[in-house]
Amino acid sequence: xxxxxAPQPDNxxxxxxxxxxxxxxxxxxxxxxxxxxxxxxSLPWGSLAGLGLGFAAALREIxxxxxxxxxxxx
Amino acid sequence: MALNPxxxxxxxxxxxxxxxxxxxxxxxQALWTGVAxxxxxxxxxxxxxxxxxxxxxxQGFVEVTVEFIRNLTRDTAGKxxxxxxxxxxxxxxxxxxxxxxxxxxxSFTVTSQFTTTAFMGLMVFLLxxxxxxxxxxLHFFAxxxxxGTPWWLAPLIVPLEIISFxxxxxxxxxxxxxxxxxxxxxLKIFAGFxxxxxxxxxxxxxxxxxxxxxxxxxxxVLPFAxxxxxxxxxxxxxLLQAYIFTVLTxxxxxxxxxxx
Numbered sequence: 001x002x003x004x005x006a007p008q009p010d011n012x013x014x015x016x017x018x019x020x021x022x023x024x025x026x027x028x029x030x031x032x033x034x035x036x037x038x039x040x041x042s043l044p045w046g047s048l049a050g051l052g053l054g055f056a057a058a059l060r061e062i063x064x065x066x067x068x069x070x071x072x073x074x
Numbered sequence: 075m076a077l078n079p080x081x082x083x084x085x086x087x088x089x090x091x092x093x094x095x096x097x098x099x100x101x102x103q104a105l106w107t108g109v110a111x112x113x114x115x116x117x118x119x120x121x122x123x124x125x126x127x128x129x130x131x132x133q134g135f136v137e138v139t140v141e142f143i144r145n146l147t148r149d150t151a152g153k154x155x156x157x158x159x160x161x162x163x164x165x166x167x168x169x170x171x172x173x174x175x176x177x178x179x180x181s182f183t184v185t186s187q188f189t190t191t192a193f194m195g196l197m198v199f200l201l202x203x204x205x206x207x208x209x210x211x212l213h214f215f216a217x218x219x220x221x222g223t224p225w226w227l228a229p230l231i232v233p234l235e236i237i238s239f240x241x242x243x244x245x246x247x248x249x250x251x252x253x254x255x256x257x258x259x260x261l262k263i264f265a266g267f268x269x270x271x272x273x274x275x276x277x278x279x280x281x282x283x284x285x286x287x288x289x290x291x292x293x294x295v296l297p298f299a300x301x302x303x304x305x306x307x308x309x310x311x312x313l314l315q316a317y318i319f320t321v322l323t324x325x326x327x328x329x330x331x332x333x334x
Contacts, residue, residue: 020249024241032237056230057237 021065022058029054077269079262083186083255103190106182110171118167139167143320150321151328158327161201165194166320173254173312177305185315186254188247195243198323206330217329246322253315257308264304267297 033050037043089100121136129137143163147155155162169185176183184190206214218235219228271294273287 020245020252021241024244024248025237028241028244029237032240053233054237054241057234057241060234061238061241 021061025058025061026051026054029057077262077266079259079266082258082262083183085187102182103184103187106175107172107184107190109181110168110175110184113175114167114171139163146320147324150324151331154331155324155327158201158205162320162323162327165198165323166316169194169250169319170313170316173316174309176254176258177309177312183254183258185250186258188251191247191251192244194250194319195245195247198246198326199243201323202326202330205327209331210333213333214330217333242322242326246319250315250319253311257304257311260304261301261308264297264301268294268301271297 030047030051033047033053036046036050040046085101085103087099087101088105091098091100117132118136121132124130124133126133140163143166144156144159147159147162151158172185172190173183175181176185218232218239220231220235223231272291
């Protein structure tokens with residue numbers, strides 16, 4: 001295996017796309033919201049808020065990924 | 075001939091095994107996890123069995139692999155992360171071997187199962203939480219409020235940061251499983267093209283015979299050539315995904331050790 005240049009922290013390595021991150025953020029937000037609803041018996045308001053927050057978090061993560069310095073090729 | 079590209083991911087019970095009310099049935103997932111673990115152990119124990127000053131091939135391979143991960147650990151997460159080298163090395167070897175073993179025809183790709191990758195993601199999550207709280211105390215949770223946030227934004231930013239933090243292990247798990255599933259589905263589909271063009275896909279066909287051969291049969295060369303190329307790509311992806319999982323583990327570990 002050829003030695004690869006180590007990526008700096010906060011620089012996602014190549015292949016670590018933003019798609020999974022986006023999905024995961026929305027899912028986690030929705031799950032947290034649903035958990036809140038389950039405890040507080042307030043369906044669907046917590047889930048809606050959670051999904052919105054998850055979407056916002058996903059956009060934030062992608063914004064962060066776009067703003068970080070591009071890692072070296074390969 | 076089964077042409078369903080998703081059939082290969084079915085977890086099947088091989089040896090039913092119940093001990094004290096616990097369902098310890100050996101599935102193909104458990105079997106191939108064991109095969110991969112045994113492979114790692116065999117290679118590494120054979121590699122260090124006769125420690126020569128001038129290493130042989132196997133010892134050289136083992137040394138290069140360990141050095142590679144050690145340098146990666148030091149460069150990504152700093153010297154403070156070197157005590158975690160055994161864990162990081164095990165993570166890399168485990169994923170890389172599972173991915174590569176999955177490339178063997180008729181084997182089972184354990185890393186395509188979300189249960190396996192989810193537990194690896196959970197392990198990273200618990201590791202980062204534990205190390206973060208151990209080294210930084212409650213100050214670790216200050217990372218949920220980035221420096222320079224206006225006070226009126228804090229109620230919005232903190233939930234977002236918590237969601238991002240919780241999404242990390244899920245992303246790790248989803249990325250690995252999705253990459254392996256996608257690659258193997260692609261392989262199976264192109265292999266299916268070859269089979270279908272040769273006229274072997276029907277239920278009545280029992281083998282390669284002149285009655286099955288059609289004008290289109292020579293075209294099977296095209297998907298076959300692509301299949302070879304994709305196989306090479308998949309071997310690369312197998313190693314790359316193990317590398318990415320390791321690097322991201324180290325990046326998160328770096329956050330936990332040194333603050334954000």
